[in-house]
Amino acid sequence: MDAKAIDQLLESQRQYFLSGATLPVEFRIAMLQRLRETVRRREPDISKALTADLGKSGYEGYMCEIGLVLSELGYLIRHTRRFAKRRHVPTPLAQFAASSYLSPSPYGNVLIMSPWNYPLLLTLDPLADAIAAGNTAIVKPSAYSPATSQVIDELLTECFPPEYVTVVTGGRAENAALLEKKYDLIFFTGSQSVGREVLRRAAEHLTPTVLELGGKSxxxxxxxxxxxxxxxxxxxxxxxxxxxxxxxxxxxxxxxxxxxxxxxxxxxxxxxxxxxxxxxxxxxxxxxxxxxxxxxxxxxxxxxxxxxxxxxxxxxxxxxxxxxxxxxxxxxxxxxxxxxxxxxxxxxxxxxxxxxxxxxxxxxxxxxxxxxxxxxxxxxxxxxxxxxxxxxxxxxxxxxxxxxxGVGESGMGAYHGRAGFEAFSHRKSMVDKKTWMDLPMRYQPYNRGRYEKLLRLFLR
CATH class of the missing domain: 3.40.309.10 (Aldehyde Dehydrogenase; Chain A, domain 2)
Structure with missing residues (x-):
């Protein structure tokens, strides 16, 4: 896929996100359910692809990839509604009368770049988290696991329209072309050397990045x-x-x-x-x-x-x-x-x-x-x-x-379950100020004699 095609794809996803289609929690849950059912239906094809790419047996492929993907999807289907709710927090007395809350909102258009060693798990787990949080996504699986990447492409094409979730296949040229563009978040799993390049390219656009790297454990x-x-x-x-x-x-x-x-x-x-x-x-x-x-x-x-x-x-x-x-x-x-x-x-x-x-x-x-x-x-x-x-x-x-x-050289950020939902979400800090009263102490001209003791009481 060339740069022009990627630009068109990105623009279609931006417009789809701006339409608000991904925001309703019921839509997100329905998309997670659709993905889960498709993974279940395509299990024989996935298992065959994992064997072709890495020699994984059907048992190991289910234990370490397919089963864990289904587990993450099931967890998010059960909990996304709760994760997406506003969380009310105490309001300082100085801001009386008001209510304060944290409101999770999706970043927008995200890029997910996955590795070859667990090609299904490390592609669909972060994608599930991104969907639960309400984002659109471009998914770039590894060229080193071509059989599984092909099944992922077919599976996600069957599940979702390209303006919502789409797959870009290919190797280094496609990786480089994708990293030229601006996203609202990049999620990368892979080596430390490539992770440094992803972070460098993301910094050019001040794009937040989650890096899942490795190291000598x-x-x-x-x-x-x-x-x-x-x-x-x-x-x-x-x-x-x-x-x-x-x-x-x-x-x-x-x-x-x-x-x-x-x-x-x-x-x-x-x-x-x-x-x-x-x-x-x-x-x-x-x-x-x-x-x-x-x-x-x-x-x-x-x-x-x-x-x-x-x-x-x-x-x-x-x-x-x-x-x-x-x-x-x-x-x-x-x-x-x-x-x-x-x-x-x-x-x-x-x-x-x-x-x-x-x-x-x-x-x-x-x-x-x-x-x-x-x-x-x-x-x-x-x-x-x-x-x-x-x-x-x-x-x-x-x-x-x-x-x-990870931490330090082994990565930044975390995912899975609630942590994954939060990795793909921005939490807006909101104060809802009431209009039936208005404390006058913050306005000029300052009345030190009348309000200073009260101010110190509120802000001690």
């Missing part, structure tokens, strides 16, 4: 942890979707005293969950493309691999891999891995984790396996990160009751 394991259960849950979170998950545990940071036992449990759990050999497991997916496959292969240090390491170029698969004796200077620790490679690093004392993490970019997630409640509280308070789990991994993003987002 640590998984801390202390000497009090239940190692068998910790390994089971770490293996699940790390190798789900072949490690191509923005909140996957990027590396393990454990106390040296339990490292060998933990590594042995990780090896056991990989065999139990993925079989031996794992590349023969029909439910184990593949790396999205050859470019990312080659990047990941470049991070494999054969001298440090203690489990896995097998690769198959024909199927773009890398077996679940554990690397031991890793240092902070190794190549695998210089970038977000985003693949099925798990480095293990150690500290001699638990207190050493704080200075180590403090000098590194703030991650999107942090995971802590421990039975020591004092340590758990200390990590929650002293470490900066987007969100996370105690004694589990990644499941914190699978709820509409909590916002999901």
């Amino acid at each position: 640590p998984c801390i394991v202390d000497c009090t942890a239940n190692l068998r259960l910790a390994a089971k849950r770490i293996v699940f979170g790390k190798y789900l979707n072949c490690g191509q998950t923005c909140v996957a545990p990027d590396y393990i940071l454990c106390e040296a005293s339990i490292k060998d036992a933990l590594v042995a449990e990780l090896q056991t759990q990989i065999r139990l969950q993925y079989g031996d050999p794992p590349l023969s497991n029909p439910d184990y997916g593949h790396i999205v493309n050859e470019k990312h496959f080659d990047r990941l292969c470049g991070l494999l240090d054969q001298s440090k691999i203690v489990h896995g390491g097998e690769i198959c170029r024909e199927t773009l698969q890398i077996a679940p891999t554990v690397m031991d004796a890793v240092t902070w200077e190794d190549p695998v620790m210089q970038e977000e891995i985003f693949g099925p490679i798990l480095p293990v690093l150690t500290v001699d004392s638990f207190e050493d984790i704080y200075p180590l993490l403090a000098v590194r970019p703030k991650p999107l997630a942090l995971y802590l396996f421990s039975e020591n409640r004092a340590r758990i509280r200390a990590v929650m308070e002293r470490c900066a990160y987007g969100g996370g789990c105690v004694n589990d991994t990644i499941i914190h993003l699978a709820t509409s009751e909590m916002g999901f987002g």
